[in-house]
Amino acid sequence: MTEAGTGQVASLAAQIGRVAAPLRSQVLDVLREAILTFRFAPGQRLIERELIDLTGVSRTTIREVLRELAAEGLVKTIPQKGAIVVSLSPEEAEELYELREVLEGHLAKKFVERATDAQVVALRRAFTQLENVVDRQEGTLAVLKAKDVLYELLLAGAGNSALRASLSQLHARVSLLRASSLSSGPGRPPEAVVELRALVEAVEDRDAQAAADAMVSHVRAAARAGIEAVRTSSHSLLATSR
Secondary structure (H helix, E strand, C coil), X not given: CCCCCHHXXXXXXXXXXXXXXXXXXXXXXXXXXXXXXXXXXXXCEECHHHHXXXXXXXHHHHHHHHHHHHHCCCEEEECCCEEEECCCCHHHHHHHHHHHHHHHHHHHHHHHHHCCHHHHHHHHHHHHHHHHHHHCCCCHHHHHHHHHHHHHHHHHHHCCHHHHHHHHHHHHHCHHHHHHHHCCCCCXXXXXXXXXXXXXXXXXXXXXXXXHHHHHHHHHHHHHHHHHHHHHHHHHHHHHHC
């Protein structure tokens, strides 16, 4: 096996069938995790027959899962080449973070203006769960899932369907960047917790501008880590291709 890297991903099949969930959902979760934890590297080609061998499922299931991963922004399909893991340039990453900064700053402000007291309490609860995940060092994927809960609460409280649609599309494109940022070093997840604590405290104070400023600071810190990780990955790919 060449492209998939047998030594790195040979355990994928062992992760399937352990829970009472539809097979396609299990395979989707396993391959998504392999991408977000960089067992499949950015730019790596995902060959159907190798994925079938790794997971032990049918070609039809693999194709359905690859389509779902493409919809999530984690893979893309290239004519005559097939599916590859998305790989962004540093310039593309910078543009996406600039857009995140604007949209998420606005999200924080709207949440303060529109959220109910119960939603503010739920946000604090979600943040505490994120803090616990980071303290227990549960890994990048667990941190991403905990952050997703927090963002979903922010979107619900902001009450803006257009903003939700825009951010949902953007977050699909930056999934790998978020993983890259959190994986950039052991200090990044605790730093993110500190940044998001400032956001939650501003929300609890009902200070819309302070909440927006805290969110922008968080996105900028994530951008520094994420873009540097993309640059490092790009240099590695260039060196490998020479």
